[in-house]
Amino acid sequence: MISKNNEQYSVQEMIQANKNKKSAFNLIEKGVPAFLLLCATVSVATTIGILFTLLSETIGFFQNISLTEFYLGTKWSPWTDHFGVAPLIAGTLLITVIAICVALPIGLAAAIFLSEYASERTRKIIKPILEILAGIPTVVYGFFALTFVSPMLSNIFTDMNIFNALSGGIVVGVMIIPMIASLSEDAMNAVPNSLREGALGLGATKFEVTRRVVMPAAFSGIIASIVLAISRAIGETMIVTIAAGATPNLTIDPTESIQTLTAFIVQGAKGDTSYHSTIYSSIYAVGMTLFVFTLLMNILSQYISRRFKEDY
Amino acid sequence: MNDKVNYSHIKGRVMKNAVVKWIFIMATSVALIFLALLIGRVLSQGVGYLSIDFLKNYPAPYIEEAGLFAGIMGSLAMISITAPVSMILGVCTALYLEEYARDNKFTRFIRVNVQNLAGVPSIVFGLLGLTFFVYLFEMGYTLIAGALTMSLLVLPIIVVAAQEAIRSVPSEIREASIGMGATKWQTIWRIVLPAAIPGILTGSILAFSRAIGETAPLIIVGAATAIYSIPDSLFSKYTVMPMQIYSWTARPQEEWQYVAAAGIIVLLIILLCMNAIAVWIRNKFQKRF
Amino acid sequence: MANKAFSIEDFNLWYGTDQALYQINLDIPKHEITAVIGPSGCGKSTLLKTLNRMTETIPSVQTSGSIEYDGEDIFAKKKMVEELRTRVGMVFQKPNPFPKSIFENVAYGPKIHGIKKKQVLNEVVEKSLKGAAIWDEVHDRLNQNAFGLSGGQQQRVCIARCLAIEPDVILMDEPTSALDPISTLKIEELIKELKKDYTIIIVTHNMQQAARISDNTVFMLNGEMVEFSDTDQLFSNPKDKRTEDYITGRFG
Ligand SMILES: Nc1ncnc2c1ncn2[C@@H]1O[C@H](COP(=O)(O)OP(=O)(O)O)[C@@H](O)[C@H]1O
Ligand SMILES: [Mg+2]
Numbered sequence: 001m002i003s004k005n006n007e008q009y010s011v012q013e014m015i016q017a018n019k020n021k022k023s024a025f026n027l028i029e030k031g032v033p034a035f036l037l038l039c040a041t042v043s044v045a046t047t048i049g050i051l052f053t054l055l056s057e058t059i060g061f062f063q064n065i066s067l068t069e070f071y072l073g074t075k076w077s078p079w080t081d082h083f084g085v086a087p088l089i090a091g092t093l094l095i096t097v098i099a100i101c102v103a104l105p106i107g108l109a110a111a112i113f114l115s116e117y118a119s120e121r122t123r124k125i126i127k128p129i130l131e132i133l134a135g136i137p138t139v140v141y142g143f144f145a146l147t148f149v150s151p152m153l154s155n156i157f158t159d160m161n162i163f164n165a166l167s168g169g170i171v172v173g174v175m176i177i178p179m180i181a182s183l184s185e186d187a188m189n190a191v192p193n194s195l196r197e198g199a200l201g202l203g204a205t206k207f208e209v210t211r212r213v214v215m216p217a218a219f220s221g222i223i224a225s226i227v228l229a230i231s232r233a234i235g236e237t238m239i240v241t242i243a244a245g246a247t248p249n250l251t252i253d254p255t256e257s258i259q260t261l262t263a264f265i266v267q268g269a270k271g272d273t274s275y276h277s278t279i280y281s282s283i284y285a286v287g288m289t290l291f292v293f294t295l296l297m298n299i300l301s302q303y304i305s306r307r308f309k310e311d312y
Numbered sequence: 313m314n315d316k317v318n319y320s321h322i323k324g325r326v327m328k329n330a331v332v333k334w335i336f337i338m339a340t341s342v343a344l345i346f347l348a349l350l351i352g353r354v355l356s357q358g359v360g361y362l363s364i365d366f367l368k369n370y371p372a373p374y375i376e377e378a379g380l381f382a383g384i385m386g387s388l389a390m391i392s393i394t395a396p397v398s399m400i401l402g403v404c405t406a407l408y409l410e411e412y413a414r415d416n417k418f419t420r421f422i423r424v425n426v427q428n429l430a431g432v433p434s435i436v437f438g439l440l441g442l443t444f445f446v447y448l449f450e451m452g453y454t455l456i457a458g459a460l461t462m463s464l465l466v467l468p469i470i471v472v473a474a475q476e477a478i479r480s481v482p483s484e485i486r487e488a489s490i491g492m493g494a495t496k497w498q499t500i501w502r503i504v505l506p507a508a509i510p511g512i513l514t515g516s517i518l519a520f521s522r523a524i525g526e527t528a529p530l531i532i533v534g535a536a537t538a539i540y541s542i543p544d545s546l547f548s549k550y551t552v553m554p555m556q557i558y559s560w561t562a563r564p565q566e567e568w569q570y571v572a573a574a575g576i577i578v579l580l581i582i583l584l585c586m587n588a589i590a591v592w593i594r595n596k597f598q599k600r601f
Numbered sequence: 602m603a604n605k606a607f608s609i610e611d612f613n614l615w616y617g618t619d620q621a622l623y624q625i626n627l628d629i630p631k632h633e634i635t636a637v638i639g640p641s642g643c644g645k646s647t648l649l650k651t652l653n654r655m656t657e658t659i660p661s662v663q664t665s666g667s668i669e670y671d672g673e674d675i676f677a678k679k680k681m682v683e684e685l686r687t688r689v690g691m692v693f694q695k696p697n698p699f700p701k702s703i704f705e706n707v708a709y710g711p712k713i714h715g716i717k718k719k720q721v722l723n724e725v726v727e728k729s730l731k732g733a734a735i736w737d738e739v740h741d742r743l744n745q746n747a748f749g750l751s752g753g754q755q756q757r758v759c760i761a762r763c764l765a766i767e768p769d770v771i772l773m774d775e776p777t778s779a780l781d782p783i784s785t786l787k788i789e790e791l792i793k794e795l796k797k798d799y800t801i802i803i804v805t806h807n808m809q810q811a812a813r814i815s816d817n818t819v820f821m822l823n824g825e826m827v828e829f830s831d832t833d834q835l836f837s838n839p840k841d842k843r844t845e846d847y848i849t850g851r852f853g
Contacts, residue, residue: 126344291433298427488762506701
């Protein structure tokens with residue numbers, strides 16, 4: 001081997017000398033992946049933990065309360081032993097429907113405006129502002145719903161309860177606007193410009209291009225974003241706990257006070273419910289119902305965006 | 313004649329386009345107006361009640377004396393446990409998925425699992441924490457139970473952010489390191505992680521600001537609403553800012569709204585600062601490759 | 602044979618089911634510059650990366666046949682791949698400095714192999730940067746990020762980084778293809794200089810470059826080695842018709 005530049009020592013020799021220490025290295029090289037895998041299993045354990053938690057208490061619950069009473073009963077009043085979940089589901093659905101009625105038109109319009117009409121500069125300003133909406137804590141939304149939106153609405157609906165589904169639903173809707181807007185916009189942005197230019201070249205207006213070309217091409221992405229937003233609305237807790245009331249109510253009248261699945265869980269856990277009592281386990285039965293609803297929505301959303309993924 | 317018909321037809325379509333455009337702009341503005349109303353309302357109600365005393369005082373039965381001190385310190389204590397726990401777990405999970413995992417069923421399962429966890433309602437995490445941390449591990453309604461529940465809640469967000477950051481490290485510099493005889497872990501530790509840190513930090517800070525604003529799961533695992541001490545151990549009772557805001561909002565007397573609004577201002581300012589830091593990190597390190 | 606660096610026998614390589622190298626037989630001499638030429642996609646980079654087992658980082662890769670380095674099977678079970686890579690260094694097509702200071706870039710190799718003494722590192726960095734003919738340009742800003750340098754300077758820092766662990770062989774994969782002509786010239790001069798101490802195998806897209814700097818040339822086509830001989834002879838008097846077609850510009 002040729003000596004390199006007349007140095008007294010050679011780096012390569014020192015490297016070879018250090019090689020004896022390599023057994024410690026080997027330990028790290030083998031140990032690290034094992035440790036990382038261990039960390040990765042925490043997320044799996046979390047899922048298993050959630051399922052275990054919900055299932056074990058729910059099974060206990062159904063030893064006292066029959067499935068038929070839970071799912072077919074129409075009165076929810078745990079403190080007087082009525083465990084028909086329908087009013088809570090109705091409350092949740094009412095909130096969700098109102099929220100989507102608010103969020104869908106506004107979210108979609110914002111997505112179309114940002115992706116098709118707005119200049120790059122406008123987009124750079126509007127988009128982050130919209131995303132602020134997603135970062136506001138839900139307790140703040142709840143405060144606003146109760147202290148501002150509700151009083152405003154009671155000017156219109158004069159005999160409205162101060163706690164009501166309408167103000168809660170509207171504010172939940174505002175909260176999920178950014179979700180629909182930004183995911184739908186992503187889907188529209190993914191539509192290649194060549195498609196737009198083709199139609200524009202034929203003399204179509206921007207709106208026609210949006211309606212006939214962009215929306216159909218981005219359809220699955222838009223639907224997936226809506227489904228995801230629905231899931232978020234179903235699982236929203238604080239806004240409805242604060243503003244929609246605590247009255248399980250099998251109604252479709254949005255001016256009434258209602259209670260959602262999530263709001264009951266808060267109420268049940270907050271009160272002095274003793275561990276393993278029927279009321280305690282009813283929280284989990286309701287939680288299970290909620291979990292299944294949102295899980296189905298999430299899976300549906302993933303399925304839609306995967307199944308109909310456009311390949312441009 | 314034909315020309316004329318055609319022309320008016322086009323005019324109609326162009327008109328329609330212009331009208332629709334304005335509808336879109338107005339709909340977008342509704343969201344912005346709502347945001348402006350919310351912030352304006354909170355400011356107008358709360359600013360008058362902001363004071364140094366408000367930051368220094370414990371909860372009190374009279375609005376003049378009520379303060380957010382316990383909540384601020386509680387949130388701080390909670391996040392200083394949640395941050396390291398969730399970051400270590402999250403970054404390690406991401407490293408495993410991106411650097412070591414073979415593309416097999418188990419790996420795909422972990423991936424899908426992380427994605428689905430991110431969609432689980434936060435209150436369900438509260439139930440998980442109640443069963444495991446509060447009762448099974450006998451932690452009770454303590455700071456550590458709340459902080460660990462929060463760690464699991466933000467874990468999927470951090471995993472996804474870290475995965476993206478790790479993926480965006482160019483393969484060329486990994487090859488350069490491997491090509492010099494560096495082992496896989498040396499390459500990850502000395503090259504990949506340092507390059508991915510800004511992205512990981514940005515995503516994590518956003519996740520922590522979510523944790524600071526969360527209320528529902530902490531109600532379930534028993535954060536206090538009114539407490540006259542700050543946590544001094546992992547097993548202390550505690551409250552957090554949003555819990556105090558919630559309890560003030562839920563009071564029937566209207567004057568407590570103003571206290572709640574003042575609390576909201578403090579909370580929003582803290583979140584704003586965290587977001588500003590995240591954006592600053594992102595911009596500072598953005599165009600490095 | 603002592604003057605062989607690599608001895609490749611009946612070597613095949615597959616990416617999954619696609620075969621990229623077919624029955625390669627080749628002896629690469631020590632302390633000379635061997636150029637590998639051929640149209641893009643013919644397997645030049647693949648062959649080069651096989652020599653320090655970089656292809657192993659791609660999970661789908663499978664091989665058959667044997668490669669010996671310095672008389673030892675590089676695929677032998679007991680042989681540590683990291684050790685092979687300290688002997689056989691690599692310089693890549695695109696300059697790929699680490700997002701660290703110039704000093705840290707060059708000191709990286711010694712550091713990962715356990716050399717910690719600051720004074721030794723200082724000397725190694727200086728020596729390597731001098732060896733890569735970039736010391737004069739960067740000695741007063743060793744602590745600045747290597748990304749601030751021009752492309753040609755970055756590439757020479759990458760060469761210095763490679764020299765720092767004193768390999769015996771340097772593999773270069775189109776090291777000048779991303780650079781301007783002046784930087785290219787500097788690097789070509791540097792390569793000729795390095796030949797004194799190192800065995801150099803250089804993949805190049807550019808036939809003039811191969812002719813200018815190399816002692817031997819390998820011509821590859823569709824994963825096969827078509828011809829290997831003295832550079833002057835290969836360019837002036839190719840034995841194979843396909844080589845002739847390629848060097849006269851009929852394809853590629
Ligand atoms: N990572 C890889 N995975 C699959 N096929 C590859 C990969 N890298 C290279 N190939 C294929 O192997 C063949 C040779 O590629 P390469 O060695 O890069 O050629 P060259 O360097 O001569 O341009 C090409 O057909 C290429 O598509
Ligand atoms: Mg190549």
